[in-house]
Amino acid sequence: MNTFKVPTMAEMTAEGKAPDVLFWVGCAGSFDDRAKSITKAIARILHHTEISFAVLGAEESCTGDPAKRAGNEFLFQMQAAANISVLNGYGIKKIVTGCPHCFNIMKNEYPELGGKYEVMHHSQFIATLIADGKLTLADDHPFKGKRITFHDPCYLGRGNGEYDAPRSVIEALDAELVEMKRCKSKGLCCGAGGAQMFKEAEKGNKEINDERTEDVLETKASVVATGCPFCNTMMTDGVKSAEKSNTIDVKDIAEMIAQAANILPE
Amino acid sequence: MISQFIFVLMLGLGISLFARRIAFVRRNINMGRNIDLSDRKSERWKTMALVALGQSKMVARPVAGILHIFVYVGFVIINLEMLEIVIDGILGTHRIFSFLGPVYDLLIGAFEFLALGVLVACAIFLIRRNVIGLARFKSKEMGGWPSLDANIILVAEILLMFAFLSMNATDAIAMERGLDHYSVAGSFPISQYLTPLYVGLSDVGLVFAERGFWWFHIAGVLSFLVYVPYSKHFHILLAFPNTYYSNLDVSAKMNNMASVKKEVDLMMDPTADPYATPAPLPEGQVEDPPCFGVKDGADLSWKQIMESYSCTECGRCTSVCPASNTGKELSPRKIMMDCRDRMDEIGENRDANSGEFKEDGKKLLGDYISEEELWACTSCQACVDACPININPMGIILDMRRSLIMEDSKSPEPITTMFNNIENNGAPWAFPAASRGDWIKDA
Numbered sequence: 001m002n003t004f005k006v007p008t009m010a011e012m013t014a015e016g017k018a019p020d021v022l023f024w025v026g027c028a029g030s031f032d033d034r035a036k037s038i039t040k041a042i043a044r045i046l047h048h049t050e051i052s053f054a055v056l057g058a059e060e061s062c063t064g065d066p067a068k069r070a071g072n073e074f075l076f077q078m079q080a081a082a083n084i085s086v087l088n089g090y091g092i093k094k095i096v097t098g099c100p101h102c103f104n105i106m107k108n109e110y111p112e113l114g115g116k117y118e119v120m121h122h123s124q125f126i127a128t129l130i131a132d133g134k135l136t137l138a139d140d141h142p143f144k145g146k147r148i149t150f151h152d153p154c155y156l157g158r159g160n161g162e163y164d165a166p167r168s169v170i171e172a173l174d175a176e177l178v179e180m181k182r183c184k185s186k187g188l189c190c191g192a193g194g195a196q197m198f199k200e201a202e203k204g205n206k207e208i209n210d211e212r213t214e215d216v217l218e219t220k221a222s223v224v225a226t227g228c229p230f231c232n233t234m235m236t237d238g239v240k241s242a243e244k245s246n247t248i249d250v251k252d253i254a255e256m257i258a259q260a261a262n263i264l265p266e
Numbered sequence: 267m268i269s270q271f272i273f274v275l276m277l278g279l280g281i282s283l284f285a286r287r288i289a290f291v292r293r294n295i296n297m298g299r300n301i302d303l304s305d306r307k308s309e310r311w312k313t314m315a316l317v318a319l320g321q322s323k324m325v326a327r328p329v330a331g332i333l334h335i336f337v338y339v340g341f342v343i344i345n346l347e348m349l350e351i352v353i354d355g356i357l358g359t360h361r362i363f364s365f366l367g368p369v370y371d372l373l374i375g376a377f378e379f380l381a382l383g384v385l386v387a388c389a390i391f392l393i394r395r396n397v398i399g400l401a402r403f404k405s406k407e408m409g410g411w412p413s414l415d416a417n418i419i420l421v422a423e424i425l426l427m428f429a430f431l432s433m434n435a436t437d438a439i440a441m442e443r444g445l446d447h448y449s450v451a452g453s454f455p456i457s458q459y460l461t462p463l464y465v466g467l468s469d470v471g472l473v474f475a476e477r478g479f480w481w482f483h484i485a486g487v488l489s490f491l492v493y494v495p496y497s498k499h500f501h502i503l504l505a506f507p508n509t510y511y512s513n514l515d516v517s518a519k520m521n522n523m524a525s526v527k528k529e530v531d532l533m534m535d536p537t538a539d540p541y542a543t544p545a546p547l548p549e550g551q552v553e554d555p556p557c558f559g560v561k562d563g564a565d566l567s568w569k570q571i572m573e574s575y576s577c578t579e580c581g582r583c584t585s586v587c588p589a590s591n592t593g594k595e596l597s598p599r600k601i602m603m604d605c606r607d608r609m610d611e612i613g614e615n616r617d618a619n620s621g622e623f624k625e626d627g628k629k630l631l632g633d634y635i636s637e638e639e640l641w642a643c644t645s646c647q648a649c650v651d652a653c654p655i656n657i658n659p660m661g662i663i664l665d666m667r668r669s670l671i672m673e674d675s676k677s678p679e680p681i682t683t684m685f686n687n688i689e690n691n692g693a694p695w696a697f698p699a700a701s702r703g704d705w706i707k708d709a
Contacts, residue, residue: 003709004709008706025702027692030693032695040705040708055706057706058699061702067684068520069645070684071668071669071670071672071677072685073522073672074672075685075688077522079688108516154644154647158647158648159518159519161516186648188588189588189644191588194643194646196644198681199641199678199681200680201592203594204589205593206591206592207592211588
């Protein structure tokens with residue numbers, strides 16, 4: 001697959017162009033090595049389907065979600081104000097993001113602070129691309145017939161009621177979707193939310209991601225599909241500590257779709 | 267005549283004790299911070315009808331849910347019978363509604379089935395708590411009073427239902443014997459099976475037993491009325507206002523603090539004069555001392571205090587909490603119980619000091635709820651989703667974190683580092699902001 005250049009808002013604006021969609025990458029998607037491959041998959045899907053999109057690049061900054069959930073409302077609102085002035089400055093109307101935390105905070109908490117956009121999680125956007133027939137998958141892609149389970153991110157599922165979009169994407173892979181005993185509104189957290197990602201867990205008798213990995217093992221799935229870079233990290237670690245990395249893959253739905261559509265670089 | 271007098275006295279005492287406790291709780295709720303939940307009325311009525319009246323979230327766990335519906339429906343409908351008991355008690359009549367004829371027979375028959383349902387459900391509930399010992403009834407915060415409270419209620423309901431059925435059984439025998447005052451009325455599909463217990467009694471003994479059960483039933487119900495607002499059983503009333511004032515937004519949405527917005531707006535506004543005299547407050551209004559988040563009981567919003575009094579300690583929140591499930595200190599149910607206990611304490615303190623709170627050296631944060639509990643929350647909202655009456659323990663946890671951070675600057679070290687990183691380079695990790703777009707190069 002050939003390479004292409006992801007346009008930034010600054011470049012596009014300099015050319016006098018305005019994209020239809022802003023791809024909000026998020027901190028994990030920008031800096032975390034594992035999450036970067038999710039980001040690239042999303043960018044490739046957007047490019048492949050000829051969506052007019054751009055990213056903010058260095059002009060993007062943390063939405064403030066971990067600060068807010070850890071109790072630092074000041075820092076959150078400072079971040080929100082800075083981001084909103086950038087977004088409004090570019091006249092952004094529609095945002096797609098690969099992170100449910102960014103998705104939630106921009107969709108639900110930015111509007112009162114002056115940032116009103118149509119915000120979509122990448123699973124929702126990809127689901128519409130598939131429904132519109134803009135994405136065709138290869139005949140012999142590696143997920144066909146595979147047993148796949150979906151781990152609901154709290155801030156997409158329980159928090160915002162979106163359970164169907166990611167599942168419809170998995171179904172489009174012609175795979176066998178199996179549910180964990182705790183799924184959808186009853187889905188168990190991966191353990192990273194509420195700023196837990198950035199600290200050690202409190203004293204207990206188990207790690208939350210190990211508890212969740214047991215749910216995965218029960219399904220006998222060979223792929224855990226995720227829709228959040230933090231869940232992805234936690235589930236990858238959980239599968240590793242259960243010593244199942246050889247038999248169970250942890251993949252974001254964007255990576256799966258990009259792979260199935262043969263649009264990832266070799 | 268004398269029995270009518272005693273009856274009215276008992277009724278008056280029961281109702282006034284109940285009213286006194288209601289006034290206490292109401293005052294405690296009003297101590298909370300003001301928030302405006304007067305919007306979206308039709309949506310609120312709908313939520314209340316569905317969640318409280320319709321028990322829609324109870325059936326998420328079918329066994330407990332269906333048994334609870336038996337008790338709930340039984341409780342509500344059998345109370346219709348209370349109306350007759352009260353009128354009979356005051357007027358000295360016997361089954362005053364019996365003029366309804368076949369309708370009356372149908373009603374009494376239906377009440378008996380409901381009473382049996384309540385009785386069986388309560389017996390199963392007792393077994394679940396004490397014999398099977400479900401995990402969620404055995405956590406640390408359930409030791410002592412909370413468990414006793416639950417058992418008292420269940421045993422009381424069983425006794426009340428037994429008295430109700432026995433009252434009917436002895437009444438039916440008295441009617442059959444054509445005793446004076448016992449005019450024939452009602453149908454007794456369940457209590458007929460209790461008649462062998464009482465059929466051997468003499469006429470005098472029978473009347474004594476029938477009156478005894480009647481008095482036991484009404485005295486029991488009145489005691490129950492007084493007991494309920496001191497107990498977790500207060501949910502039978504508070505579930506209604508509590509669901510009416512439910513959070514109607516999606517559960518992931520966390521409120522933006524208006525006081526902080528004001529500060530940030532000032533900072534972002536280049537024309538703002540930081541030294542400007544603030545606009546004078548309306549006559550007679552005193553500015554609240556600025557205080558961020560929740561440190562003590564009265565920092566909670568009135569809705570959060572209402573939630574703490576509505577909680578029935580079922581533990582569904584704790585049983586789905588990822589932190590509780592992996593042995594961490596945090597239990598969302600304990601958060602609610604702590605808030606209620608602290609509000610009781612503050613309220614009693616005020617009552618003992620002629621209405622003014624006398625500093626007692628205690629705080630909700632620290633003396634009841636520890637920092638360790640607060641930091642164990644993943645904000646996954648499972649507790650919020652699980653609560654059968656839409657209580658939000660997570661909201662209180664996050665509000666207490668706000669107090670820890672914005673009032674006391676107390677955070678675990680990695681959290682402080684995360685804050686610094688966001689402040690300095692716009693990401694929770696220590697990567698330079700300029701390299702945020704570096705992934706683009708190899709996309």
